[in-house]
Amino acid sequence: MQEKEPYGEVFLVNKPYEWTSFDVVKKIRNTLKIKKVGHAGTLDPLATGLLIVCAGKKTKSIETYMGQEKEYTGTFVLGKTTESFDLEREVVKVADTFHLTVEEVKAAAAQLTGDIMQVPPTHSAIKVDGKRVYKAARKGKEVKLEARPVTVSVFEITEFKNPDVHFRIVCSKGTYIRSLARDLGDILGVGAYMSSLCRTRIGEFKLEEAQEMEELIKEIKERPHENL
Incomplete structure (x- = not known):
């Protein structure tokens, strides 16, 4: 048999x-x-x-x-942010965005394209000393996370309807899209958070x-x- x-x-x-x-x-x-x-x-x-x-x-x-390489589409909102850089936490206003142009947004995205160092969000499943950091973050405890090398091979701004930034991102394992929202907002000086995200491809x-x-x-x- x-x-x-x-x-x-x-x-x-x-x-x-x-x-x-x-x-x-x-x-x-x-x-x-x-x-x-x-x-x-x-x-x-x-x-x-x-x-x-x-x-x-x-x-x-x-x-x-x-x-394997990942691909995402979604939306960032400029001028506001949250503790988790998505809608899991309360949205707070940071700055006005009326002055921003699509060229400025694309230039900021270009700074976050290629081989970059990225700090993961504290509201994430990464482990520090064997414990998930989001659990400490939710209790209001401060957790220090080190920047890590990631590759963002594509950071395309598919549409900009101020303050909404629609994007397509192709990136390596370990890349946090919420961190890209945070960093884009920091470069533009207005803050940002991720309002939607969809993973469209893995390899x-x-x-x-x-x-x-x-x-x-x-x-x-x-x-x-x-x-x-």
Whole structure:
């Protein structure tokens, strides 16, 4: 009798708004009824778009997927900011933006293109001394984060409707788009935060190939159980 091949599968998911990446993993894990399920690169709860989820023996490929180039589209809002540089925290006004031109915004984006040093946001899943920094940030504790090298190969301003900056960004693993919002606002001297974000690509995998959660879960439930 031929031995059964160990189960392994890769899912391309369009992460729903306000779901954590772990929410997606947990839902797929519970539906598959197996323990070995993980994702290849966190998306913040307020972001949407492509999330790669690996199950069974395919979890060995997670690091490979995580290391691949990412592409995002979204919107930054100038003249205001938040503690987390997205809509997770309260929005506060920083400065007027009426004087800004699209040329100035594009010039600022150009300064954040290429091989750059970037400080991650304190409201992030990075670990310092074994603890997630966002947990300390939410308690009002100060955490010192060092700048890290990242590559932003494309920082395109697709539209500027003052104060909204619509963008397309292609970047390396470890790049924080919220940090680019913060840094763009700093260069322009008016502050900024990220109001929307969608991951459209990871390596060769595109968002158009991804399934909606509801559709995916329904499909898994309809499978013959012995296939797992």
